[in-house]
Amino acid sequence: MPDPPPTNREVAARLQLLGDLLEIEGGPVRHRVVAYRRAADQIRSAGGPVARMALEGRAVELPGIGPTIQAKIVELAETGEIGALARLRERVPEGLVRIAALRGIGPRRALAVWRELGVSGPEELAEAAKAGRLRGVAGFGPRTEAAVLEQLAAGGGAAGADGGEPRMSLGRALALAEDLARDLALAEPGARVAVAGSVRRGAELVGDIDLVAGTDAPERVHAAFAAHQAVESVVAQGAARSAVMLHAGLRAELQTGPLGAFGNLLQHATGSAAHNLRLRQHAARRGLSVSERGVLGSDGTLTTHAEEDDVYAALGLAPIPPELREDRGEIEAALAGVLPRLVEHGDLVGDLHVHSDWSDGRETIAAMAAAARERGYAYLGISDHSQSLRMAGGLEPDRVRRQWELIDQLNARDDGIRILKATEVDILTDGRIDFDDDLLAGFDWVTASLHSGFSQDARRLTERVLAAIESPHVDAIGHPTGRMLGRREAAPLDLDRVLEAAARTGTFLEINSQPRRLDLNEAMAREALRGGVRLVIGSDAHGAAGLDLVRLGVAVARRAGAGPADIGNARGWDELAAMRAG
DNA sequence: GCCGTTTTCGGCCCGACTGTTTTCAGTCG
Numbered sequence: 001m002p003d004p005p006p007t008n009r010e011v012a013a014r015l016q017l018l019g020d021l022l023e024i025e026g027g028p029v030r031h032r033v034v035a036y037r038r039a040a041d042q043i044r045s046a047g048g049p050v051a052r053m054a055l056e057g058r059a060v061e062l063p064g065i066g067p068t069i070q071a072k073i074v075e076l077a078e079t080g081e082i083g084a085l086a087r088l089r090e091r092v093p094e095g096l097v098r099i100a101a102l103r104g105i106g107p108r109r110a111l112a113v114w115r116e117l118g119v120s121g122p123e124e125l126a127e128a129a130k131a132g133r134l135r136g137v138a139g140f141g142p143r144t145e146a147a148v149l150e151q152l153a154a155g156g157g158a159a160g161a162d163g164g165e166p167r168m169s170l171g172r173a174l175a176l177a178e179d180l181a182r183d184l185a186l187a188e189p190g191a192r193v194a195v196a197g198s199v200r201r202g203a204e205l206v207g208d209i210d211l212v213a214g215t216d217a218p219e220r221v222h223a224a225f226a227a228h229q230a231v232e233s234v235v236a237q238g239a240a241r242s243a244v245m246l247h248a249g250l251r252a253e254l255q256t257g258p259l260g261a262f263g264n265l266l267q268h269a270t271g272s273a274a275h276n277l278r279l280r281q282h283a284a285r286r287g288l289s290v291s292e293r294g295v296l297g298s299d300g301t302l303t304t305h306a307e308e309d310d311v312y313a314a315l316g317l318a319p320i321p322p323e324l325r326e327d328r329g330e331i332e333a334a335l336a337g338v339l340p341r342l343v344e345h346g347d348l349v350g351d352l353h354v355h356s357d358w359s360d361g362r363e364t365i366a367a368m369a370a371a372a373r374e375r376g377y378a379y380l381g382i383s384d385h386s387q388s389l390r391m392a393g394g395l396e397p398d399r400v401r402r403q404w405e406l407i408d409q410l411n412a413r414d415d416g417i418r419i420l421k422a423t424e425v426d427i428l429t430d431g432r433i434d435f436d437d438d439l440l441a442g443f444d445w446v447t448a449s450l451h452s453g454f455s456q457d458a459r460r461l462t463e464r465v466l467a468a469i470e471s472p473h474v475d476a477i478g479h480p481t482g483r484m485l486g487r488r489e490a491a492p493l494d495l496d497r498v499l500e501a502a503a504r505t506g507t508f509l510e511i512n513s514q515p516r517r518l519d520l521n522e523a524m525a526r527e528a529l530r531g532g533v534r535l536v537i538g539s540d541a542h543g544a545a546g547l548d549l550v551r552l553g554v555a556v557a558r559r560a561g562a563g564p565a566d567i568g569n570a571r572g573w574d575e576l577a578a579m580r581a582g
Numbered sequence: 583g584c585c586g587t588t589t590t591c592g593g594c595c596c597g598a599c600t601g602t603t604t605t606c607a608g609t610c611g
Binding site for chain 1: 583584585586587588593594595596597598599600601602603607608609610611
């Protein structure tokens with residue numbers, strides 16, 4: 001084995017390409033395409049290194065990966081390429097994949113432009129379209145030719161960028177989706193409107209917004225949707241579905257159906273596609289056929305369900321939480337009755353990571369405490385920054401002590417919420433903690449975080465985090481990888497070593513709920529739980545409204561399969577304090 | 583290529599919409 005084994009992203013990309021090229025080539029291999037894509041999806045979302053697993057013969061344990069694909073992964077790890085893929089590339093130009101990815105074009109039309117015009121990439125396609133030659137190809141006309149030109153001019157089909165479709169953070173998309181749903185419900189009071197799709201599943205990045213409405217006046221709901229102020233243009237419009245482009249740069253889709261089939265519609269539109277595929281295969285084995293219209297029996301009778309839970313019940317399954325619907329074994333678990341009880345927003349009884357106006361927060365400690373009490377919390381950890389984070393107004397030790405005096409005074413009021421003396425202390429570039437041990441010992445809760453030195457190599461970054469974990473005063477590691485969606489990659493920590501140390505010392509790892517962080521992410525959180533590591537969900541709020549961001553962290557935790565027992569701040573303070581490390 | 587309440591072969595999800603056609607294939611979700 002010459003090089004380090006390929007990353008999950010690299011393995012997934014190769015298998016994806018293999019599937020894409022096979023599909024374009026056509027022929028009697030339809031289901032092999034699906035198999036490669038499913039494997040690529042599984043690998044992208046796997047928590048552990050799949051190449052290493054394949055070398056140990058364990059990749060076949062992942063759903064969708066069998067002996068053949070495992071062998072191809074081993075081949076890739078050992079030789080740097082997959083022979084079958086290399087041979088396929090000689091038969092089918094790779095540029096056709098980028099042509100097929102254009103909206104309105106697919107594998108068949110991509111193959112047609114190559115066969116009929118010799119076009120093998122987006123640049124040649126643009127030339128052919130400009131020259132008006134595209135409309136002569138079977139299946140193409142002037143409309144499609146114009147659409148192709150428009151997309152290519154807008155940068156569609158460009159090399160690099162994996163897919164290239166715009167994606168939005170869950171935080172923003174959720175707010176947009178809920179605004180749309182609320183306004184549709186106001187516009188048509190008889191309708192039952194809900195957010196579906198990847199937003200409902202709590203995916204950290206979403207490519208579009210899906211809404212459903214149960215109604216007996218679908219035309220009015222679609223009209224209200226098209227006329228909404230957030231809508232830039234209407235992309236498609238039919239009797240049961242319409243799609244729009246939002247000013248925010250994201251696509252939104254609305255599906256409607258009768259109120260009596262609202263559960264079927266919601267189930268269908270929530271997906272994921274892979275989950276629905278698997279669900280329908282499961283149904284087929286029972287002689288049933290599932291769609292957004294209802295469940296069709298073998299005798300031809302269609303049964304509709306107003307509630308989504310009843311759709312799953314009709315298939316002999318316990319209700320599956322949307323966050324788990326990714327075809328990672330959830331249907332098998334529902335069948336066996338072993339789905340986990342996932343943590344819920346309402347399980348949280350405190351927040352251990354919020355800032356006040358003592359550092360870079362906007363509100364007073366008293367105001368933050370009042371906001372936490374309104375949310376039903378029993379405790380709130382005021383965790384302002386430490387001295388070295390000067391640009392965020394980090395606290396010097398004497399200011400810390402003065403803050404403690406104020407907290408004691410506020411707690412003496414005994415008004416229903418306990419304010420904890422907490423801190424978000426910097427892990428310095430040499431691994432030391434930014435306060436001395438005497439001061440650290442006076443805190444109720446210590447979160448240690450990386451805020452600088454991200455350009456260090458993986459070994460040094462890992463050593464810094466390990467040093468913090470080993471400190472007897474550190475209770476939790478805040479936003480452990482330091483990633484910022486779209487701005488900064490996760491620090492390349494040796495996750496195995498971090499998880500081992502956290503589990504051994506009882507140090508909590510945070511799921512930070514800031515929309516741009518969501519750190520740990522779901523895959524790492526899943527690995528942490530598997531490794532026996534306990535988690536906390538922190539808002540990292542810098543104002544009262546920021547407390548509500550924990551719903552995003554809860555979504556990450558749920559997608560990772562966390563139950564209330566896995567989450568520190570789902571426990572009362574006395575119980576949590578007794579669990580503190582050291 | 584994967585997988586099993588039709589188990590080691592023979593299956594493999596379903597419907598809406600668009601643009602191209604003149605009854606439908608391809609694309610999309």
